[in-house]
Every structure is written in structure tokens, then in C-alpha cells.
Amino acid sequence: MLFLILNPKCFHCLLQNQKTKEQIENLLQNGKHKELRDRLCCRLTFGTAGLRSAMGAGFCYINDLTVIQSTQVSCRLLIRSAPFSSILLSHRALFFSLLIVQYWGPSQLMCCSVYWENGAQIKSPHDKEIIKCIEECVEPWNGSWNENLVDTSPLRQDPLKKICDSYMEDLKKICYHRELNMQTNLKFVHTSFHGVGHDYVQWAFKAFGFQPPIPVPEQKDPDPDFSTVKCPNPEEGESVLELSLRLAERENAKVVVATDPDADRLAVAEQQNGCWKVFTGNELAALFGWWMFSRWKENCSKDADVKNVYMLATTVSSKILRAIALKEGFNFEETLPGFKWIGSRVKDLLDNGKEVLFAFEESIGFMCGTSVLDKDGVSAAVVIAEMAAYLETKNLSLAQKLIEVYETYGYHISKTSYFLCYDPPTIKRIFERLRNFDGPQSYPKFCGDYSILHVRDITTGYDSSQPNKKSVLPVSKSSQMITFTFQNGCVATLRTSGTEPKIKYYAEMCALPEQSSCSHEIPSAVDEAKN
Numbered sequence: 001m002l003f004l005i006l007n008p009k010c011f012h013c014l015l016q017n018q019k020t021k022e023q024i025e026n027l028l029q030n031g032k033h034k035e036l037r038d039r040l041c042c043r044l045t046f047g048t049a050g051l052r053s054a055m056g057a058g059f060c061y062i063n064d065l066t067v068i069q070s071t072q073v074s075c076r077l078l079i080r081s082a083p084f085s086s087i088l089l090s091h092r093a094l095f096f097s098l099l100i101v102q103y104w105g106p107s108q109l110m111c112c113s114v115y116w117e118n119g120a121q122i123k124s125p126h127d128k129e130i131i132k133c134i135e136e137c138v139e140p141w142n143g144s145w146n147e148n149l150v151d152t153s154p155l156r157q158d159p160l161k162k163i164c165d166s167y168m169e170d171l172k173k174i175c176y177h178r179e180l181n182m183q184t185n186l187k188f189v190h191t192s193f194h195g196v197g198h199d200y201v202q203w204a205f206k207a208f209g210f211q212p213p214i215p216v217p218e219q220k221d222p223d224p225d226f227s228t229v230k231c232p233n234p235e236e237g238e239s240v241l242e243l244s245l246r247l248a249e250r251e252n253a254k255v256v257v258a259t260d261p262d263a264d265r266l267a268v269a270e271q272q273n274g275c276w277k278v279f280t281g282n283e284l285a286a287l288f289g290w291w292m293f294s295r296w297k298e299n300c301s302k303d304a305d306v307k308n309v310y311m312l313a314t315t316v317s318s319k320i321l322r323a324i325a326l327k328e329g330f331n332f333e334e335t336l337p338g339f340k341w342i343g344s345r346v347k348d349l350l351d352n353g354k355e356v357l358f359a360f361e362e363s364i365g366f367m368c369g370t371s372v373l374d375k376d377g378v379s380a381a382v383v384i385a386e387m388a389a390y391l392e393t394k395n396l397s398l399a400q401k402l403i404e405v406y407e408t409y410g411y412h413i414s415k416t417s418y419f420l421c422y423d424p425p426t427i428k429r430i431f432e433r434l435r436n437f438d439g440p441q442s443y444p445k446f447c448g449d450y451s452i453l454h455v456r457d458i459t460t461g462y463d464s465s466q467p468n469k470k471s472v473l474p475v476s477k478s479s480q481m482i483t484f485t486f487q488n489g490c491v492a493t494l495r496t497s498g499t500e501p502k503i504k505y506y507a508e509m510c511a512l513p514e515q516s517s518c519s520h521e522i523p524s525a526v527d528e529a530k531n
Contacts, residue, residue, distance in 0.1 A: 016145055019057075027039075039059070039060060042060040044062075044070070068145075072140065171204060174369045175208045176295045176298075176299065176386070177390055180390060180393065181389055184392065186392055188254075189213060189215075190216070190381065191243065192216075192219060193229065194223035194227070196261065196262060196263050198221070201382070202215075205382055208382045213257065235364055238269070244269075254397075256268070260364075265375060268384055268398070281366075282320065282416075284360075286318070286402055287384070288358055289358055292357040292369075293309075293311075308355055309354075309356075310354050310355065311359060312346065312359035314338070314342065314362070317360060317362040320412040324409050335473070337361065339359075339375050342361070343367075366380040408513060411510075411511040412510050413508065413509050415506075417504075420502055421502070427496055443484075447492075453485050456482070458479075458483075460477075479498055480495060480496040481493065
């Protein structure tokens with residue numbers, strides 16, 4: 001009876017896979033009707049980075065059926081509307097996720113896929129069109145369940161070598177000290193977190209002239225169970241970097257670079273006096289921002305115009321790039337969270353003759369150069385290695401240089417974390433309470449003893465700092481996000497994750513260079529705003 005209300009045309013397809021069939025049958029036998037409704041009455045939706053969910057039975061989970069539905073609908077849309085003449089599909093999505101599905105796949109092979117023809121992630125209106133078309137095309141095509149078709153298809157090709165070679169050649173455009181890299185005595189350890197990054201990071205280091213980084217053997221090869229870590233996310237810091245840090249100590253390696261399983265994010269740790277400094281995403285952005293601009297400045301042509309240069313960040317990320325831009329004369333822009341927004345904006349800038357050096361999001365996602373219009377842990381890993389090798393010749397560590405950057409451009413101290421919340425109605429009530437704090441459509445005016453100067457609500461499009469009270473950034477009704485700017489200069493944002501059951505918070509104090517001597521007061525103010 002429940003199933004008759006749902007989608008009878010494709011419900012039987014969930015039973016094609018024995019594992020998903022057993023999950024549905026167990027839920028039914030145990031009377032878990034609410035969970036069945038949750039699984040079968042909702043579909044996958046686009047978050048900040050594509051279609052994501054846990055693996056399992058149901059139309060809102062990742063499984064054979066939902067992958068087939070999403071793929072065949074994407075094919076229909078591409079055939080109907082793609083400006084290019086061919087479509088790139090990989091036979092193993094994780095294997096190609098870094099170097100083929102990203103910028104080089106769509107552009108070099110003239111293809112559109114999970115990344116649109118501009119090489120950036122899919123965003124509105126294409127995401128909404130895909131979801132709409134899935135509803136109209138739920139039944140798998142004939143032959144969809146035949147796993148052997150890929151082995152017999154005359155269309156099958158493997159462009160891996162061509163794409164990797166092109167990527168590595170292009171990577172050399174942001175290599176500025178190859179001879180120094182070849183001579184350095186610095187050792188690096190790399191962990192790929194049971195993902196796909198090992199080979200690519202090895203090749204990237206070779207392209208820059210380095211000896212290959214020392215891999216963490218237990219985490220070198222893909223492992224869908226992530227058997228050596230509780231959480232396969234290098235954002236979690238030192239607690240998940242245990243194996244790589246211990247290996248680095250044994251090998252006398254000063255720097256650890258960690259790419260996440262799909263190798264688009266990068267964590268960095270540096271050994272200092274027997275202790276490890278694990279950099280935050282915002283701290284790494286300060287170093288990357290300084291490095292990419294200083295290298296551009298030293299190597300640009302005489303007629304190059306700094307006003308033609310850009311760096312970008314998401315709105316919940318540190319404003320350190322804005323501070324560097326104000327002092328150095330280049331342009332800084334911010335976007336909504338998610339590299340789909342950054343990638344699309346970068347493409348627009350490039351199409352208009354601008355030069356983009358760097359972009360980032362605080363969750364350790366970095367774009368060095370424009371070979372890939374997305375966050376790229378491989379290029380970021382080798383750029384940070386070159387930076388460390390260069391700084392060593394100046395008797396500086398990465399941490400010491402970070403202090404110099406802050407002293408030059410102003411301290412930017414951040415506090416970022418999250419709360420888990422698995423109940424969407426509760427999340428909605430929290431944000432509606434903030435929007436109706438002292439009455440209808442009334443936001444808080446104080447947080448503790450600190451006065452709130454401005455409020456920006458991306459969900460509703462409200463911004464009290466604008467003359468017309470409308471947000472300059474696009475409205476995003478599908479997610480919750482409110483930013484509070486305090487009288488003392490602190491900026492705090494609450495938002496929901498687009499991919500996980502989290503309420504994230506971000507708080508930052510930004511000091512001018514001449515105020516750097518007062519920087520010890522900043523963390524306490526940020527903590528107060530967080531509370």
C-alpha cells in the first residue's frame with residue numbers, strides 16, 4: 001500500500017540489487033514505515049557540490065538505480081542542449097574524478113558531464129533541470145543493468161595518459177623554482193587517505209622537479225572501508241593524520257601533505273620543535289595568497305596590469321585575500337559557498353580577459369592557477385611543497401611566514417566548526433527563530449554584550465548593509481545561511497551544510513596591520529561571537 005503511493009514504475013528496480021532489496025524488505029518486516037517513506041518519497045538533490053548522499057536503498061540514496069537514473073537523464077540533457085559534440089563518461093568515477101571529470105576532461109575532449117562545458121561544477125539552472133528530468137525518466141533504459149556492456153562497447157576509450165600528461169604540463173606553469181626543488185633536502189610525506197591521490201601527487205612532484213613524497217603505505221591505495229581512520233576527512237586535523245605524522249617523524253620529514261579520498265582538498269602539517277602545526281584552511285589561504293601574488297609580481301611582464309588580477313573566496317572563508325588585495329592593488333571577489341560558484345565566476349573573468357591567480361574555500365579547498373576550475377588537492381600539494389622549499393632557503397618555516405603575512409596585511413583569526421543535527425524541522429526552527437527574534441522579521445541586535453551592526457540573510461535575500469536591503473550575493477532558498485557583522489569588526493555566519501547533516505558556524509576577527517600588536521585580544525572576541 002505504501003508502495004502503490006510511490007513510484008510503481010521504478011520501485012521494482014530497487015530490488016534488482018540483492019543488498020538494497022534486503023534493506024527494503026527488512027524495513028518493511030520491522031514496520032519501519034516512516035523510514036521507508038523517507039527513503040522512497042524523496043529524491044537526491046544538488047547540494048554545494050553535486051548529487052550526494054549515503055549509499056543504501058531508496059530514491060534519496062546512492063545506489064545502482066539512482067546512478068542509472070542520474071546518468072541517463074544527464075545524457076538526454078547533454079544530447080539535447082550541450083554545445084559540444086561528444087560526451088565524456090568515465091568507467092570508474094573515482095579514478096577519473098580529479099584529472100578527467102574536472103577541467104581537462106570537459107575542455108580538452110570537448111565534453112560536458114558532471115562538470116559543465118565551462119569546466120566548473122553544475123549549478124543553477126542546470127541542476128534543477130536534471131532533477132526535473134529524472135522525475136520524467138525514472139525507468140532505466142534497456143541494457144542499463146548489463147555490467148558487461150562497457151567491456152564490449154566499440155566506443156570505449158581510455159584517455160587517462162593523454163589527460164594526465166596534459167595536466168602535468170599545464171601544472172608546470174605555476175612552478176617557479178624547479179632548480180631549487182631539485183636541490184632541496186626537504187622531505188615530504190603524503191597520505192591519500194585511502195583514495196585516488198597517490199599516483200597523481202607522485203607525478204606532480206616529479207613535474208616540479210622534486211623527489212617523490214614518502215607515501216603512507218597503509219593509506220596509499222583505494223579502500224572503500226577507510227580501514228585506518230575513523231573519519232576519512234583531513235579537515236579533522238591531527239587526530240586523523242596520526243599515521244602520516246608518525247611516519248614523518250621516523251623519516252625526518254618536515255612537512256606532511258594530505259589529500260582527501262577524491263584528492264580535491266589538501267591538509268598540511270609542519271613539524272616545529274618536536275610538535276606539529278596543522279594549518280587551517282584559512283591559514284593556508286593566507287600563505288597561498290601571498291605566494292601566488294608574489295610569484296606573479298616577480299614573473300609578470302612589464303606591461304602587466306595588477307588591476308587585471310583577481311583572487312576569490314567563498315563568503316564564509318577568511319577575508320585575508322581581501323586584505324592582501326587592498327594593499328597590493330589587485331581585485332578580490334567573494335561568492336556563495338561551494339566551488340561551483342567560484343568555478344563559474346572564474347570562467348567569466350577569464351572570458352573577459354582577466355587573470356585569476358588563486359581561489360579558496362575555508363574547508364581546505366584551493367585552486368592554484370586556472371588549469372582546473374575547481375578545488376584541486378594535487379596542484380595545491382606541490383605548490384605548498386615548493387613554497388616550503390623556497391622558504392627554507394630564507395631560514396623560514398611555513399608557520400613563521402604565516403606570521404609575517406599577518407603582520408604585513410593584518411591578523412585574521414578564525415573559529416570554524418559545526419553541530420550535527422539530523423532533524424530538518426529543528427534546523428528550520430533555529431533559523432526562523434533568528435529571523436523573528438524580537439518579533440516578525442526582526443533579527444538579533446546583540447550577541448551577549450556585543451552589538452550587531454549588520455545582518456545578511458542569503459536564504460531570504462535580505463542585507464541590512466545595502467541601501468535597498470537586498471543581498472548582493474544570489475539568493476539561495478534551498479539552504480539556510482545568516483551572517484552577522486558586529487560593531488567590533490567580528491563577522492559570524494551560521495549556515496547548513498549542503499552535503500551533511502550539519503549546522504556550520506564561522507567567526508573571524510580582522511585587524512589592520514597597525515593593530516597587529518593587539519592580536520592577542522582577537523581570539524576571545526571570536527569565541528564570544530561563536531557563543
